[in-house]
Amino acid sequence: MIVTRTPFRISFFGGGTDYPTWFREHGGIVLATTIDKYCYISCRRLPPFFPHKHRIVYSAIENVSFIEEIQHPAVRAVLSWTEVTEGLEIHHDGDLPARSGLGSSSSFTVGLLHALSALRGRYASKEELARNAIHIEQDILKENVGSQDQISAAYGGFNRIEFSRSGSFTVSPVLVPAERLTELQTHLLLFFTGFSRIASEVAASKISNMKNREKELCRMHDMVQEGIDILQDVNTPIDEFGELLHQHWQYKRSLSDAVSNSDIDAIYAEAMAGGADGGKLLGAGGGGFMLICARPERHQDIRSRLRRLIHVPFKFEDSGSKVVLYQPNGL
Structure with a gap:
């Protein structure tokens, strides 16, 4: 059993400049912090004693035999992209409601990627988690989302996050007493x-x-x-x-x-x-x-x-x- 805890974030300034459409032409920058409200993902290998291969529990419960049958878009995309072959049981719990402006969707994606990496005995750096979550949401799911939420969720802290025209990003902790x-x-x-x-x-x-x-x-x-x-x-x-x-x-x-x-x-x-x-x-x-x-x-x-x-x-x-x-x- 693996349990990850991933924070939600508050963005103060610069939101909107973190969309690739903008920063690839102008550059972008945001000031944001994470808060003590979290997304929890628990993940375990599912024993082969059930009629289903995967069990996904969130606001709905899904019992499926194939990844393609999963209705939750982020779970389906992450399991497919990470080439999961073993049966898994995944539970999601959140301190605050989804779709609420606190980056909860990205916290979910980062937390799930982190859990799967840990289940395989792999260490995932903060940068890797952020980049992979951005890839899942923007390139695979084709969602109209920026790039700050995934970074804040992975790194945590009170940060200045800068986006270059090349697509790279820099995370700088804000030095304040x-x-x-x-x-x-x-x-x-x-x-x-x-x-x-x-x-x-x-x-x-x-x-x-x-x-x-x-x-x-x-x-x-x-x-x-x-x-x-x-x-x-x-x-x-x-x-x-x-x-x-x-x-x-x-x-x-x-x-x-x-x-x-x-x-x-x-x-x-x-x-x-x-x-x-x-x-x-x-x-x-x-x-x-x-x-x-x-x-x-x-x-x-x-x-x-x-x-x-x-x-x-x-x-x-x-x-x-x-x-x-x-x-x-x-x-």
Whole structure:
């Protein structure tokens, strides 16, 4: 039995510039962190005593004889690409719902790749996990997804992730005093809007409109370094980070009509009326989780205004995808 634990992520600035359509022409950069909410994948070789060869358990249960029969797209793609021949039982559990803007799909793909590698007794580096997950999602599944989620899930931590025109990426931990990161964390609130969306569909509308939004995407690109500068200058009020998030959200909303809607706008307006400095909808848009940045003394009023939503306390994490149980010969 192998169990992997892979974190979800929060992206602050630069989202959109991590799509190959953009960074292969302009380069890209994002500022993101992983949080202590995880995707768990358990994987074991299935003993040959059952009428099925593979058992996949997630929000549905699949018992199949052939990989091609698997309905879960990522499981089918990963097992096929890794040329699995033995019978497997795979279980998925997540701390937060899927399709919520926290990179859960990529965390799943990274976690499954990690589990299969461990089951075969192979060490998989963070870079290998990230690259393979990007390949699975973009090249095999042909999903309209960026490249930051897979990297954050594999590496973990608070990072500046840069994408070159050649397709390579560089992960640089953001060097910030621990007290400063704690200060930022105490200013952040995470709320579930109550509705989910398929990120690939929202992203498709953004990608098709990128040529018309070069000015906005270039500005979002620049905000990454501005955000890092705010964090690294301990004399700068952390409120400015929230104000920059507000600016980023305005640009992000302009990328496509599918990014926001009247319900999301109303939630954001309530948070701002409660004293928030800024915030943004996480992920491609259209639903999922909203991040709010505000002084701690304003949190109670904001939570009261958004009491119909689920508030999710969280902390930053820096471990990335990990094997938390390793019993390769166990049944």
